[in-house]
Amino acid sequence: MASTASTAPPVSTPPRGAAQVLVASNRGPVSYEVGDDGALRAKRGGGGLVSGLSAIGPDADALWVCSALSDGDREAVRRGVGEDGVRMLDIPADVHADAYNGIANSVLWFVHHMLYQTPLEPVFDAEFRRQWASYEAYNRAFAEALAQEAAEGAVAIVQDYHLCLVPGMLRELRPDLRIGHFSHTPWAPADYFRMLPDDIRARLLTGMLGADRLGFLTHRWADAFTACCAEFAGGVGDTRIGVHGLGADADFLRARSHEADVEERIAALREEIGAGRRTIVRVDRTELSKNIVRGLLAYRQLLDDHPELLEQVVHVAFAYPSRQDLAVYRDYTAEVQRVADEINSRYGTAGWTPVVLHVKDDFARSLAAYRLADVALVNPIRDGMNLVAKEVPVVCDEGCVLVLSREAGAYEELGEDAVPVNPYDVIGTAAALHEALTMPAGERAERTKRLTAAATALPPAQWFLEQLNALQDQAS
Incomplete structure (x- = not known):
């Protein structure tokens, strides 16, 4: 069970068999269903991250940290059932719902896709603040799990708008890690990003800038992010920005x-x-x-x-x-x-x-x-x-x-x-x-x-390895 505490001490000694390459995402490479007979059945997913982890080979000590999304997933965690190379976090369902639907999909997605009908929305009220606390707890659970599982000097690549706070939180827990984050969505222009409450805006940018390297799908989205940082965070600091246009397999x-x-x-x-x-x-x-x-x-x-x-x-x-x-x-x-x-x-x-x-x-x-x-x-x-x-x-x-x-x-x-x-x-x-x-x-x-x-210029496996190699090169 992942902790959702607001603070945690630095993890000084990685566990034996700790992972050298870690990926964190809301959805993982496997999901579970409980059959009529009570048995758990696993279903493998696909996509660029799955191809990428396959490409680095079985000897890379890789681990995928993801959230338990269904009742079957949570039952698998409770029974201690899992696949090698995957750690599924049983974050409380209400915390996940607030973080995923309340903030990630109903606020961050809308901001980055510029979807709000602004005469009526958004409304940043007490309910928003309650859901934001869940978003922070959800991100904290991922950061703590990564900190617990990572070997000394390992590489952690965090995925997407669901986990914007993880790089900064993980940096506090494990300053020895090489941390990357990749955004699969657009990034809002500064004039639109400005609508977020000042402290929330700052938390998002600070969280992202905890990474050594940030990846975006296009130069347009990368430039929008750097413009937001220039206006609201004093620049990107030591964080490097990369563009990796995910291609078809x-x-x-x-x-x-x-x-x-x-x-x-x-x-x-x-x-x-x-x-x-x-x-x-x-x-x-x-x-x-x-x-x-x-x-x-x-x-x-x-x-x-x-x-x-x-x-x-x-x-x-x-x-x-x-x-x-x-x-x-x-x-x-x-x-x-x-x-x-x-x-x-x-x-x-x-x-x-x-x-x-x-x-x-x-x-x-x-x-x-x-x-x-x-x-x-x-x-x-x-x-x-x-x-x-x-x-x-x-x-x-x-x-x-x-x-x-x-x-x-x-x-x-x-x-x-x-x-x-x-x-x-x-x-x-x-x-x-x-x-x-x-x-x-x-x-x-x-x-x-x-x-x-x-x-097909940058197929999924190459797309993942390009980011991994860039992070590892920064460490050398």
């Missing part, structure tokens, strides 16, 4: 996208789309920043502006539920469904469904859609990177045109070969979709080739 995606379950879903999607029709594909979670509703409105505008496309094109839209325990996300998901239904009711015919919308998460079906894409629509109002923009060109069978928001982090690397859009401009996005649908095949193929090269 081409080998995994190409192999996985040709497995039997994906082929089955391709057949089913072709049935839904209809023979000979072009496809505009989007695959997102229904996060407010993904801009799914305006994407649907742009498709509707496209059909209004170009009646020759009626019955000739289908918008394949996968909008998988996200954060449905927050009312604003439930409302947004309902609006996505409403607009899709309205388009189908207005334009659909007996043989043509203009919007094929799926809301149940299905990775194999997502890969099937990638392969069938003629156009990929990625139009977030603000996004740290957006790996969908990088994955579709890698997987698509016939080449596709990427319609890409200039507010996506991926735009920094892919913008030259995408069709750019202002995510707020529905008419402009409709025009971009038309340009993409009518692009000559030769140009589409050449763009896809260049997009693929840029998208």
Whole structure:
């Protein structure tokens, strides 16, 4: 059980078998479910961090510190069940809920994605302060666990906005460690970051600057952070700033996208789309920043502006539920469904469904859609990177045109070969979709080739190792 005390003494003697490389993140590489028979079943996750830790090899004395998120996870901790190389923290469920939903997802996410409707929100009241205390306790639990588990001079890489305070807390406990932090989201510009209460703003920046090195997905987000530090913290001090644009895992995606379950879903999607029709594909979670509703409105505008496309094109839209325990996300998901239904009711015919919308998460079906894409629509109002923009060109069978928001982090690397859009401009996005649908095949193929090269320049394992090596080099 991780301590949530507000202070702890420095850890002077690392335990035997202590880890040389540590990763800390809210979600870990494994989760547990309790079966009807009472047995625990483990499910492994994927992603860049899993690939990265695999890349450093079994002899690296690596440890992943994460939070128990489900009842099954907490039961695994209570029973002492776990996997080698993983320490799962049984932080009290109410503390985790306040830290994760109350602060990380309802304040920090909104600030960095600039999502607030400022006439009404945010409201930094007593409830906010209560939840902030949980955020500090949650970060303290991670810092203490890392301090307990790390070998002398080890490297600890902390992940994302959930754990902004950990570097500073860990620095106090273990000044011998090399500490990194990586932000997977945008960073707010100084004028927007200013809305946070002064002491909270200072705590966040001080926490981050406890790291030896901070990583960001793009130069834009790194520059925004340094601007905040210049205005509110007197600069970044001795902390170094790095940019690591996480890329797509081409080998995994190409192999996985040709497995039997994906082929089955391709057949089913072709049935839904209809023979000979072009496809505009989007695959997102229904996060407010993904801009799914305006994407649907742009498709509707496209059909209004170009009646020759009626019955000739289908918008394949996968909008998988996200954060449905927050009312604003439930409302947004309902609006996505409403607009899709309205388009189908207005334009659909007996043989043509203009919007094929799926809301149940299905990775194999997502890969099937990638392969069938003629156009990929990625139009977030603000996004740290957006790996969908990088994955579709890698997987698509016939080449596709990427319609890409200039507010996506991926735009920094892919913008030259995408069709750019202002995510707020529905008419402009409709025009971009038309340009993409009518692009000559030769140009589409050449763009896809260049997009693929840029998208796979820093695959997940290399992305992780690049940060690890940079931290280790600082120590030498």
